[in-house]
Amino acid sequence: MPEPILQIAGLEKTYPGRGAAPPVKALENVDLEIRKGEIFALLGPNGAGKTTLIGAVCGLVRPTGGEIRAFGMNLAHDWRKVRARIGLVPQEMAIDIFDTVHRAVTYSRGLFGRPSDPGRVEEILRALSLWDKKDAQLRMLSGGMKRRVLIAKALAHDPDLLFLDEPTAGVDVELRRDMWEQIDKLRDQGVTIILTTHYIEEAEEMADRVGVIDKGRILLVDDKDTIMRSLGRTEARFTLDAALSAIPASLAREGLSLSEDGLALVYRGGDGAGGGKRAVAEIAQTLARESIGYSAIDAHESSLEDIFVNLVKDRPEIAA
Amino acid sequence: MILGFNTRSAAAIYQRELVRAWRTVFGSIISPVLTTCLYFIVFGAAIGARMNEVGGVSYGAFIVPGLLLLTLLSESTANGSFGIYMPRFTGAIYELLSAPVSVAETLVGFVGAAVTKSLIIAAIILATAHLFVDYEIVHPFLAFLYIVLVASAFSLFGFILGLWADGFEKLQMVPLLVLTPLTFLGGTFYSIDMLAEPWRTVALFNPIVYLVNGLRWTFFEQSDIAIGVALGLTLAFLAACITAIWWIFRTGWRLRE
Numbered sequence: 001m002p003e004p005i006l007q008i009a010g011l012e013k014t015y016p017g018r019g020a021a022p023p024v025k026a027l028e029n030v031d032l033e034i035r036k037g038e039i040f041a042l043l044g045p046n047g048a049g050k051t052t053l054i055g056a057v058c059g060l061v062r063p064t065g066g067e068i069r070a071f072g073m074n075l076a077h078d079w080r081k082v083r084a085r086i087g088l089v090p091q092e093m094a095i096d097i098f099d100t101v102h103r104a105v106t107y108s109r110g111l112f113g114r115p116s117d118p119g120r121v122e123e124i125l126r127a128l129s130l131w132d133k134k135d136a137q138l139r140m141l142s143g144g145m146k147r148r149v150l151i152a153k154a155l156a157h158d159p160d161l162l163f164l165d166e167p168t169a170g171v172d173v174e175l176r177r178d179m180w181e182q183i184d185k186l187r188d189q190g191v192t193i194i195l196t197t198h199y200i201e202e203a204e205e206m207a208d209r210v211g212v213i214d215k216g217r218i219l220l221v222d223d224k225d226t227i228m229r230s231l232g233r234t235e236a237r238f239t240l241d242a243a244l245s246a247i248p249a250s251l252a253r254e255g256l257s258l259s260e261d262g263l264a265l266v267y268r269g270g271d272g273a274g275g276g277k278r279a280v281a282e283i284a285q286t287l288a289r290e291s292i293g294y295s296a297i298d299a300h301e302s303s304l305e306d307i308f309v310n311l312v313k314d315r316p317e318i319a320a
Numbered sequence: 321m322i323l324g325f326n327t328r329s330a331a332a333i334y335q336r337e338l339v340r341a342w343r344t345v346f347g348s349i350i351s352p353v354l355t356t357c358l359y360f361i362v363f364g365a366a367i368g369a370r371m372n373e374v375g376g377v378s379y380g381a382f383i384v385p386g387l388l389l390l391t392l393l394s395e396s397t398a399n400g401s402f403g404i405y406m407p408r409f410t411g412a413i414y415e416l417l418s419a420p421v422s423v424a425e426t427l428v429g430f431v432g433a434a435v436t437k438s439l440i441i442a443a444i445i446l447a448t449a450h451l452f453v454d455y456e457i458v459h460p461f462l463a464f465l466y467i468v469l470v471a472s473a474f475s476l477f478g479f480i481l482g483l484w485a486d487g488f489e490k491l492q493m494v495p496l497l498v499l500t501p502l503t504f505l506g507g508t509f510y511s512i513d514m515l516a517e518p519w520r521t522v523a524l525f526n527p528i529v530y531l532v533n534g535l536r537w538t539f540f541e542q543s544d545i546a547i548g549v550a551l552g553l554t555l556a557f558l559a560a561c562i563t564a565i566w567w568i569f570r571t572g573w574r575l576r577e
Contacts, residue, residue, distance in 0.1 A: 058418040062572050080326075080420040088418050094411030098343060103336075110332025111419045153415065 003072055005161055005192050006034040006057065012065030013052050013216075026052040028216045030066065034161075034194060039187055041207035041224075042196045049216040050196035051091065054163045058088045070161065084112055087159030089150050091166040097139035101130055104138060105152045112157035124152050128182065144175040151182065155191075162186065164195040168202060180206055234276020235300045238265040238283065241293035251286050253279065265294075276301070329421045333429025334436075337403050341437050348399070349441055352391045356445045359387050360452040363509055374511050375542045380453035385535040386508030388445050389470065393503055393528070395441050396471045397495050399434035400478025405491055408482070423569040427479070427562075434475035435468065442467050455539070463538035469554055470531055476561035483568055502528045512544045527553065 011030040017023045027049050034040050044050045055061030057068055059079065068075040070082045095104065105121050125131040128148045138146060147167070154162060164183065168176040176199075183206060187193060197203055203210050204224070211221040220227070243262030255269030267283060270276015280299055287294055341348040363383055371379035407413040416426065449455065457463050485491040506528030512520055523529050534550030537543035543550070567573075 058414075060414055060417050080422075083418060083420040086418070088414065090411070090414050092411050094414055096340075096406070096410060096412055098340075103339065107332055107336050108415060110328050110335075111415060111421065113326050113328045113420055115328065 004033040005036045005071060006032070006194075007069040008032040008053075008057070008066065009069075010066035011053070011056060011063055011068065013049075013056060013061060014064045026216050027056070027063070030213075030216070030218050032211060032218060032221065034192060035209070036192055037187070037190060038208040039183065039193045039195065039206050040209050040211065041203035042194060042211045042213055043198065043200065043203055044196070044213040045198060048213045050213055051165055052216075053213065054088070054165050054194070054196060058086060058163060059083060084157065085160045087154035087157065087162040089147075089154045089162070089164045089167060091169055093143070093146050093150070095138050095146065095149065095153075097137065099138055100135050101125065101138065101141070101149055101152075102134040104149060105156045108153040109156035114157045120158070121156065124155050127185070128152050144178070147175075147179070148182070155186075159191065161192045161194070164193060166196055166198070168197070168199065176202070233268060233301075234270035234280060236267045236276075236280040236283070237296075237298045238267075238287065238294045239296040239298075240264060241295055244292070248290060248292070250290055251283060253283075255279070256283065326421060326425050329419060330425040330428040330432070333416075333421075333426065334433045337430060337433030338436065340403070341399070341433070348437060349444070352395050352441050353444050353448060356387055356391050357448055357452075359383075359390075360449060363387075374514075375540070377455075377540050377542065378453065381455035381540075382511075382536075383509050384446075384449050384453065384455050385539045386506075386532050387449070388442060388467070389528075389532050389535055390503050390508050391445055392438055392442055392467065392471055393474050393499055393531075394495055396434060396438045396474035397478035397481065397499060399437050400431060400475035401482035401485070401491055401495075402478075403430045403434055403482065404479055405482035405485055423566055426569070427476070427565060431472065431475045431479055434478065435471045438471035438475065439467065442471070457539050458541045459538045463535065466535050466538050466551075466554075469551075469558065470535070473554060473558040473561060476558065476565060480561060480564050480568070483565075483573075499528075502526050503532075507532045507544065527557070530554070 009031055011027050011032075013025070013027040015024045015026055030049075030053060032053075042050050042053065052061055056063045057070070057075070071085055073082050075082050099107075102121065102125070105124060106116070106118075109121065110116065122131065125134055128151060130145065130148055130152055133141060133145060138149060141149065151164075151167075167183070168179050180202070183193060183195070195202070195206070207224050209222065210224050210227055212219045240263050244258060244265075245262060247256060247258050247265070251265070256265060256267050258265060265283070265287075267276075267280060270279055277299075280297070284297065360380075360383075367379075373379065374382040404413075407416060481491060481494055505523065506526045507523065508528075512523045512529055512533075515523055530545055530550040530553045533543040533545040534547060534554060537547045537550070
């Protein structure tokens with residue numbers, strides 16, 4: 001297996017408490033490995049530590065413990081080489097609004113030590129549909145365009161690893177779809193992408209692998225499909241024409257229960273990858289075979305969101 | 321990369337800062353020049369015509385180094401502070417902090433641009449001064465070096481202010497409440513030998529006195545303070561500013577969380 005593009009081991013970040021307030025642990029013993037060429041979605045509620053984790057890798061946050069290695073190099077020692085290959089799209093619209101699009105992107109390329117290359121800058125601007133606006137001041141652009149400029153700036157030095165911190169936070173549905181397309185194109189170009197989001201739909205749509213972080217701890221990291229298979233569930237409710245006193249032996253299976261009034265059969269089970277749906281179909285066939293009448297089936301596949309909510313709910317606060 | 325110095329990054333910051341200055345050309349260049357012209361009209365032409373010579377130099381010419389320094393200090397401080405404060409204010413500082421850029425490259429970019437702007441202003445002021453008074457610079461090369469030194473020291477000082485300030489009010493506070501009064505009381509318009517005791521002794525505690533007299537010496541070879549002392553103090557101030565900035569970047573104070 002090739003060496004991961006990014007390895008984080010035992011990463012810690014504790015913010016000193018203000019005044020009499022106790023210190024706050026933003027990251028606790030975080031271990032994470034990112035594979036080359038993948039889209040990795042880091043999920044977590046607000047304040048989970050997503051931005052702190054990105055900041056630690058990108059040099060915005062000073063970790064209080066642990067080690068970060070990228071491209072086989074230790075970030076603490078080879079920070080210059082490592083940073084030259086990382087791009088960051090921040091969550092906030094942090095730009096000089098009086099700059100023009102072209103100048104802003106050209107500046108970013110130079111800042112990261114790359115030689116001037118107007119052709120490459122044009123290529124990036126065209127790919128992000130910004131070329132027509134190249135001479136426009138950033139203050140004249142729409143919110144969506146400004147976000148694209150932030151992406152263009154992050155891509156100006158051709159990074160191998162790109163961080164997108166909440167890339168679609170606060171944008172409308174159309175623009176969100178547009179952003180997803182842009183991210184997909186970047187993946188096709190071989191850029192490894194780590195995106196943080198609290199939109200589960202975004203992770204479900206884009207990611208190859210998903211990590212869940214909450215209260216500074218990584219709770220889960222796995223392939224998205226594996227998570228869906230291992231933690232996904234199907235829930236189906238059969239509304240019966242007549243009440244049953246007990247589940248017939250021919251229907252008995254794990255996950256099937258009868259409602260208290262006997263008028264509904266409820267199935268909860270499956271593996272999130274078709275197993276549950278098959279079970280529901282079998283139950284429907286058995287009901288027909290046994291001549292047990294039913295008037296409705298309400299079936300529901302658990303989403304990544306359900307899994308995420310189950311993972312992060314009722315977790316205790318980290319003691320500082 | 322030359323000897324471990326990332327020239328491209330430094331050049332990118334430098335060019336961007338100069339573009340920013342050009343964007344605000346009135347505030348950056350025309351405004352300080354206009355203000356200095358007004359000083360020359362009031363103190364040089366109007367009042368100066370009724371004043372005696374100071375140390376064998378006409379009063380109009382005598383105030384040229386002081387007026388130059390007055391603008392140089394305020395402009396260098398303002399340019400140095402705004403350059404780094406604005407990205408902190410907008411949040412765009414993230415890009416600088418995540419880039420493969422060292423303290424030295426950051427300083428060359430930001431402070432280099434601030435010094436360049438100050439030198440352009442200094443050149444325009446000196447040319448403008450010729451319209452009002454006749455003067456000759458006895459040691460033009462030394463004067464140039466001294467102006468570069470003072471512009472560098474105060475651009476670095478401004479850079480520290482830009483890192484320290486957490487609001488526009490703080491950014492303006494030190495230049496308005498500390499620098500300007502000290503400059504006016506630092507012998508800009510007079511020789512401290514004109515002061516009676518104990519004010520002459522008190523004036524020696526004003527660091528600006530040494531800067532004004534250092535520059536005045538390069539102009540007219542006359543000064544209230546030994547040139548070596550003035551030069552030594554200016555270099556010490558420069559070194560103190562560089563040390564403070566190095567510490568700020570090393571600890572991440574006000575920069576990194």
